[in-house]
Amino acid sequence: MTAQAPGPAEPTSSGAKAAGPEAGGANVFVRMTGTGDPERHVTLGTGERPVAGRGKVVVRVEAAGVSYAEVQMLQHLHPFPPSFPFVPGYDLVGRITEVGPGVTDRQVGDRVAAMPRHGSWQRYVETPAKTLATVPEEQDAAVAVALVTNGVTAWQMLHRVADVRPGDAVLVHGASGGVGTLLTQLAVHHGLRVIGTASPAKHDAVRALGAEPLDYRTPGLPAVVRELAPGGVRAVFDHVGGRGLDDSWAVLADGGTLVSYDSSVAGYRPGQWFRPHVPALRRTVRRWAARHLGLTRGRRMSMYYVKPGKDFNDDLAALHGLLANGVLRPEIAGRHPLDEAAVAVRALLHGSTVGKHVLLP
Template structure:
């Protein structure tokens, strides 16, 4: 039996993603064979494609940072899962495929009454947002925060989770995406406007408690300047390899001055390599919130798994509010 995957063949635009055919083999003793039901498409996939993501494997490889799927075969040494279990995994790569082979320590069971396409968005975007809010910033009820790039996958996850924490949220995004942001309970501002910083300073005379920045470049300095004493900027953007280095340098520089504020760079891949347990623990917590209908990921577009190239092109267009999800044919 054959199955298909979308392979990144070389550095470049969406056109370098090519469909290949593979032989479907039994899993190794310590692995499970998973039929992929849903896979999110994110900015990290784009960073890998252009060659500036530090945790990408050697090309050619199959991108796809997070999946939800159903176990169809199990290795002889796997005891904690069974055939038919639906599972979620932070794969980092490998998700643009009809099938994937994974070790059980990377898997979390998905509750029965949760949609696969919504669950897959929790794995990267929501875990990133959740950990930044709860583990990095340790936000408290009533805190005042700014989210840049608020209409993207992590941005909308931050907005959704901020409601649960009763935070006062300022959200920076393109004008045509403000309706979505307002519906999520935040105060939208146009990043093309010249007075959004002045507006925040007028409304928040003491400054903001936290800034969550996914744009980088000049927004690091701008966001940092809006913090009150004791405030923190949390950076999570990967604009480019050089941009990432520039962001790290800026954060180091900002932290070198004793001004009562600080900045930190958050990267989920690095966190996962250091400690899988917190990522998987937080994913389980988020799946419970989704099961209980306390959060609702925004899905802008659903596409077949093998149309990953078109999905990447759409994401790069900047026209998406929310998330793009690749789905198996039976879920379309």
């Protein structure tokens, strides 16, 4: 995958099959050059198109997601940071323009999704064929890319990690965000009662998704959640981490699951890339041990991290089914050309929008 900022032309790999009209031509990409302001460190560049190596394909990107991971990378607070300069971009939807030697199950023209974690913010991406998922022809590219990382994350946390049944109450932190809006829609569709935290300006949006909004800055939040759901909630989905994990644990019903899926808690300096995650790791280990000693009333804590593979592809296909049925309506906060990547990252930094920002290279 061409994740580092592309350099001079690479030699064409023998045996690669390219699409006629798409063969040749320049690549355009976004680079992240260091930590600091997006206006300074998120810049546009041009270079040669990648060539498909063995087991790989080249994809002409139609849409690439802007995610909180890029905000963390810009602050050097991401747990798995690439080294600068690199091409950011967690996920993409596009069409294969070239198939490398050894690839037998994909063809030029196939519409696909990928989650390379970085490298998607460019017009042409070289990526391993075996990690691709299929995207239906009729799907809008921006909507389809909102399902890739955010949708699969929401689906798997709800259906593969938490043990929830219709009628249960759950707490979704950040119900106004890219993951949170989809998680709320999926949970409501599953017959769950959703208490969704967000800043007050976004409460109408959260209510429109079918959840009961709550300000995450509310003093004594666990007591307020207990008033709303006296027996506790069956699951909490927490991307903030830190000491707030103790509040999330405290509102769980017996037998409930705390799903910790990031540590975006404020207060760390750029470069302290692993420290925000230590509180979550400690608590997960401690509660795992306590659970096995029978000390948690059946409650458990689980850390979740999305990864490609068969489950990912199956779950993405299930999400496309719900999209086609009108059950899911991914919120698209903004559609931007590549040269507006800094604008999109700034919007996520400010927390000023609802849903997913998407680049259309």
